[in-house]
Amino acid sequence: MDYLIGVDLGTTATKAVLFKTDGTIVASSSQGYELYRDSNGMAEEELEDIFEAVLITIREVSIHLNENDKLLAVSFSTQMHSLIAFDEKWQALTRVITWADTRAVTYTEQLKASGKGLEIYKRTGTPIHPMAPLSKFLWLRQERADIYNRAEHYLELKGYIFWRLFGVTKIELSTATGTGIFNIFDLDWDTEALELTGVNREQLPEVVEPYEIEQGMRHEFAVKMGIDVDTKFVWGAADGPLSNLGVNAIQSGVAAITIGTSGAIRVVTDKPRTDSKARTFTYALDKEHWVVGGPVNSGGDVFRWLRDAVLDGKLTFDEITELAAGIAPGSDGLLFHPYLGGERAPLWDANARGSFFGLNYTHNRNHMARSVLEGVMFNLYMVALSLIEVTGDLTQIQATGGFTSSELWTQILADIFEQPINVPESREAGCLAAVIMAEKALGLVDSLNVIEQMVGSNQTYQPNEDNFDTYRALSPIYIRLSRLLQREYESIAEFQREE
Known part of the structure; x- marks a missing residue:
């Protein structure tokens, strides 16, 4: 039989779910990790904790595949607004700075007060808030200059996972639209937002379609996950948009x-x-x-x-x-x-x-x-x-x-x-939606509306x-x-x- 795996990179845990092509759940696995907080608004996660969670959860669902079964693809949902800085040798300078981090509040309020914030919002669709990488860049520039000045590359969480697995530096469209520096009408990095942060395009990943496919992962990771090295990995989308798809x-x-x-x-x-x-x-x-x-x-x-x-x-x-x-x-x-x-x-x-x-x-x-x-x-x-x-x-x-x-x-x-x-x-909406994206990427379905056949009603609460x-x-x-x-x-x- 043919199967797909949906992976959800969440705030407190990563979950992997093995599906049949009709959306039936076969197995699931969840691996938690710590969200490090302090009284100053820090909310960070360890890169290795999440990467290991990806390897472990995929391994724990892939063991349910028999010898003659085929894993068509692995596809991803991710938490939005994360930011990771790297130096020129791709050594991480930060942990995952998550959406919940509020240390950029001072610079966010300054941007709002300047009047520039509203104009940036109108082009990017991301409200001016410390959650967004736009504000995080301003904070890094002012309060973590040692990191900001050494940073040659920036990725978000899912981009980091794919970089580890495949050595690519990309971000898919859905997650890019939540950065606060991406113009949702031109579908490109916003020039004025970049000028404000001092970040240049060369430091940012290539923006690709959510249906982009990667193959040929590093052998050691394929072994740890218990899957073939040429298994197709679909980029998928951000967790918010995917949640809508996953619940029809x-x-x-x-x-x-x-x-x-x-x-x-x-x-x-x-x-x-x-x-x-x-x-x-x-x-x-x-x-x-x-x-x-x-x-x-x-x-x-x-x-x-x-x-x-x-x-x-x-x-x-x-x-x-x-x-x-x-x-x-x-x-x-x-x-x-x-x-x-x-x-x-x-x-x-x-x-x-x-x-x-x-x-x-x-x-x-x-x-x-x-x-x-x-x-x-x-x-x-x-x-x-x-x-x-x-x-x-x-x-x-x-x-x-x-x-x-x-x-x-x-x-x-x-x-x-x-x-x-x-x-x-279905209570696995994010993972199911990621799998639907994979099916469209593989040409197995023509429209996302196939979700109507996979999601029924469990219960309706009348007011x-x-x-x-x-x-x-x-x-x-x-x-x-x-x-x-x-x-x-x-x-x-x-x-x-x-x-």
Whole structure:
């Protein structure tokens, strides 16, 4: 039989999934690694940890192939906005500086204040934020001059994996559109953004199609993965755009909502669309499919914080959900803004901080638990309102990610959005989408719409009309409050950094 492997280079783990050509899952493997953080906003990963995770996970799924089976290709999804600097001899000067790194916040705010930021956003589709390599370059230039001056080459995470395996220096279109230095209309590196950073084209990789294929990997790595040295490796795309494909949300008006470590809401359009208020991103899946949406830092990480910091790590996630389920919708007027590590959409403010609002003597930890779950969904709803202004009404919502294992959390989403929430049966959306890209690259399918035959509905959550009035009353308070608090985010963040 014929098989394909999809690999997802995630923020906290790399996952590999072995598929049949019809999308059936045969085996999967996940290998975690540490995200190194500090109080200054650092969020980095070790290159070797992730590379080893790729080798291990592919090995652990490839062992399920029999002698007569054929592995057609391996294809990739990757976390966006990462940056790695190398010297002239290709020695790494940095670890993987991830999307979650906020050390460039000062230079990001300066760029916004200068007025240049909005113009760059309109050409690149990437909001001005410390997550983007654009801001990371500015930070390196000012605060890590020793690295900046020695750097001869820059890659992102997936580019590094392919460089190790094949010795090529490339970046595919989808990931390039999230750098903040790539013009999404000219489909080339943006000249003015490069001038601003001082980085030249020779330091950057070649931009290729997501359907680009590499063969002839280094023998030692083929052995470690247990696959043939001439196995085809397809570049694939970035995890955000691929998530839409993987949950069958590539038709107009169909939104994909994903909540894992972080979260996002996205819709697909046929051309790049930017927002006059710079609230949404525009990234490519390929040249014919553009994903418009907003990412949030606040997802599963906030739930983990609730468990470990508020509830002392003594309860399981299911037990916490049970506590929250015993509280009425709206948490009796307790609102939670989940900006523990700054926020991307809708605020695009790395200085943002979390808060409970409305606390009184009647509230207890159960209220706080439900308020945290509701706060993440209120935040996504704020992003959705911005998205609707840019792309039009949402006609359908496909939800995926770890949060869908919680019936309560998914029901809260349906009630706040006042729309049915469809949970696709596949929980390996990123890896499945990468495999679909591989099938198109190999000529096995003519269109990405083949995903319709592979993704069915696992469950649909209908909104509960009894909860509409409560959430309609609280939603505008939540939104107004986020704007009021934003005036002081910089002050409190600066105080915390000095401490």
